[in-house]
Amino acid sequence: MTDYARLLDQIAETAREAGEAILEVVRRGFEVEHKQDSSPVTEADRAAERVILAALARYAPGIPVIAEEEVAAGRIPAHGDTYFLVDPLDGTKEFVRGGDDYTVNIGLIVEGAPLLGAVYAPATERLHGGLVGEGAWLEDVSGRQPIQTREPGEQLVAVASKSHFNQPTADYLCEAAKDCGYVAIGSSLKFCIVAEGRADIYPRLSPTSEWDTAAGHAVLLAAGGRVDGPDGGPLAYGKRAFLNRGFVATAGWQAPAIGSFLEPFSGGGDLPQGV
Secondary structure, eight states, X not given: OOOHHHHHHHXXXXXXXXXXXXXXXXXXXXXXXXXXXXXXXXXXXXXXXXXXXXXXXXXXTTSOEEEHHHHHTTXXXXXXXEEEEEEEEEOHHHHHHTOSOOEEEEEEEETTEEEXXXXXXXXXXXXXXXXXXXXXXXXXXXXXXXXXXXXXXXXXXBEEESSOOOHHHHHHHHHTSSOXXXXXEOTTHHHHHHHTTSOSEEEEOSOEEHHHHHHHHHHHHHTTOEEEOTTSSBOOSXXXXXXXXXXXXXXXXXXXXXXXXXXXXXXXXXXXXXX
């Protein structure tokens, strides 16, 4: 029987090690390349992914790993209903610009839902972890402390993407959340901000890949939140091409479904990048 609490500690430490690999690339300098979908990629993405793949092979050798750069190279392992989803450097656009809100993400999917995850922000040394049913925590220079979502007040605080905010998101916030304002944050940190009780809602009304969301989704679920797909039901994993059409994350209450706000999307073509 898997000791999931121990596994969470192991992947959290792995996320830290991957973060150190990213910072080492920053220290020596790097060039920016572009994938077929024109999204940026750097040696930092690849270095972090190598660290994670090696560590997961030691800690959980029987569990397949679906990792962003491996998928981009056409290497997708056979998998059942239990597997890791890895984004070694989420928020590459912010990373390239010199921002600090980029993250390392490792999530474990079991039967179509996130069970545990770790999200590490190398530039700020903030590490979030969560095991569904057991709780979530934040670890920083002051140590580790539990986190949980909050009850929303009369005025909702929304977080949304820096790089992928679009008109449907604005329309949704104005109508469904009764507020057109939002705080712009890069990467999966938006899930973590809701999990910490510093925001109430995070809508994403454009496509993402499942490795972009799995770890942050797990942290938020463990903290008492929820993440719903376009139809208002729980956002599920194992979809075609590992693709999320959209979702809305909240501090635990059910927000209006986003389906009617989404732009038509066939599901074909290149995979989306980042949250």
